[in-house]
Amino acid sequence: MVLKVKDVKNIIEKHVPLNLKEDYDNVGFMIGDLExxxxxxxxxxxxxxxxxxxxxNLGANLIITHHPLLFIKxxxxxTETLQGxxxxxxxxxxxxxxxxxxxxxxxxxxxxxxxxxxxxxNEWEIIEIDKSQENKDLYGIGRIITLNNTITLKELCNxxxxxxxxxKLRYAGKENMIINKIAIINGSGESYFKKCKELGADCIITGxxxxxxxxxxxxxxxxxxxxxxxxxEWPALKLAAKKLQEKIREIGADNxxxxxxxxxxxxxxx
Numbered sequence: 001m002v003l004k005v006k007d008v009k010n011i012i013e014k015h016v017p018l019n020l021k022e023d024y025d026n027v028g029f030m031i032g033d034l035e036x037x038x039x040x041x042x043x044x045x046x047x048x049x050x051x052x053x054x055x056x057n058l059g060a061n062l063i064i065t066h067h068p069l070l071f072i073k074x075x076x077x078x079t080e081t082l083q084g085x086x087x088x089x090x091x092x093x094x095x096x097x098x099x100x101x102x103x104x105x106x107x108x109x110x111x112x113x114x115x116x117x118x119x120x121x122n123e124w125e126i127i128e129i130d131k132s133q134e135n136k137d138l139y140g141i142g143r144i145i146t147l148n149n150t151i152t153l154k155e156l157c158n159x160x161x162x163x164x165x166x167x168k169l170r171y172a173g174k175e176n177m178i179i180n181k182i183a184i185i186n187g188s189g190e191s192y193f194k195k196c197k198e199l200g201a202d203c204i205i206t207g208x209x210x211x212x213x214x215x216x217x218x219x220x221x222x223x224x225x226x227x228x229x230x231x232x233e234w235p236a237l238k239l240a241a242k243k244l245q246e247k248i249r250e251i252g253a254d255n256x257x258x259x260x261x262x263x264x265x266x267x268x269x270x
Contacts, residue, residue, distance in 0.1 A: 003253040005062055005096045006034040008041065011247045012064075012100060016110065020103035020130060020139055026068045027103055031087060032096025038062050038253075043241040044260035045234050047097060049082075052089050054262045061095050064244075066111070066237050068099040104240065105186060106130055106139045114236035115186045116143045119163050119205070127183060127195055142185040142192050144199050153177045153203060153223045160205065164231050168269050172214045173223030179203045186232040193217055207232045230265035 009029055021027045042060040044051045047069040055063050069086060078084045090097055104110045116124055127142030151159075154175035161169060182203050183189075183196035189206030190213045196204050197220065204222060207229035214224045238259050245257040 001252045003038040003248065003251075003255045004034070005029075005032060005036045005038055005098075007251070007253070008038060008062060008064075008244075008248070009034065009098060011244065011251070012098070015247075016100050016104050016107050018103060019132065020106045022102040022141075025102045026071055026073065027099055027101045030068065030070050030097040030099055031090050032062075032094075036061065036094070036096055038096075038255050040256045040258055041244075041248075042258050042260055043237065043244075044263040045230065045237060046263070047086060047090075047099075048262070049086060049089070050262040051260055052086060052093070052095065054260060055095055056093050058258060060258060062098065063090075063095060064098045064100070064241075066099065066101055066104065066233060068101055069097060070099075071101075102141070106141055108138055109243070111186050111233060111236040111240065112141065112143050112184070114239050115232055116145065116184050118235055118239075119160060119184065121145045121182075121184075124184075125199075127185065127192055127199065142183060142189065142196070144196065144201060145182045145184070147180055147182065150178050150180055153179060153225075156182070156203060156205075156223075157225060160225060160227050164227060164235060166227065166231050169228065169231075170209070170226040171224065172218045173203070177202070177221075177223055179223065186236060187229050193222075197222060205232070228265065228267070230267075234263060234265075 018028050040060040041062045042055045044065050046067045047065045077087050105112050124143040124145045126140035129140040153173045157171050179202040181201050183201035185206040188208035205225045209226040241257050
């Protein structure tokens with residue numbers, strides 16, 4: 001079958017509804033023509049200029065990202081801004097753009113679930129349930145895991161490094177502190193720290209932590225593991241891309257879903 005952009009949009013939104021997004025978020029079809037025939041699909045965490053060039057070189061005319069390019073809606077679109085340069089380049093090269101962000105975090109089988117599974121956990125509760133849904137036990141931000149066997153903070157740090165295949169991470173807490181309950185929030189999770197504490201988490205795994213938040217919660221006896229924003233999202237998004245490929249095959253299309261090779265963390269470590 002001929003796969004159109006609207007077909008991919010419908011596949012995604014059937015499993016990841018737009019109304020699951022947080023109020024501050026902007027998700028869905030961002031740029032392009034829904035009637036456009038899809039060549040191939042490029043998956044990336046961010047729509048960077050390098051990713052756009054990658055799509056051009058690959059002949060991919062649909063980019064799907066986790067972080068929305070139009071998170072902050074522009075007042076003007078010109079080459080004087082980075083956002084404007086990207087929008088113009090996408091349009092000039094007939095490349096469509098779709099983003100699935102906090103709705104993909106929340107949904108069952110989404111990034112919160114996938115990163116928890118990557119870290120070795122298969123049973124959890126939701127940290128903040130999405131109250132707008134009729135079935136309130138299905139969706140929400142963050143996952144909290146009660147361990148069958150306790151673990152030390154040092155052991156947990158080493159496990160995370162192994163599972164995420166990273167050489168370094170930041171943490172706060174005594175290495176030998178005993179952990180019974182873990183909270184996991186992919187990406188940036190500081191705004192949920194209070195809820196994690198209320199739910200009895202001994203340790204919070206997330207990214208993008210800041211000094212004062214970590215210092216305060218450490219004083220309250222809660223360990224913090226900052227494994228990185230990119231590092232807690234990109235591995236999960238790559239697995240979500242495989243699920244999308246399966247759904248496209250199921251409807252009889254043979255278009256490829258390609259994992260970006262230009263998607264990378266802006267940070268380097270020495």
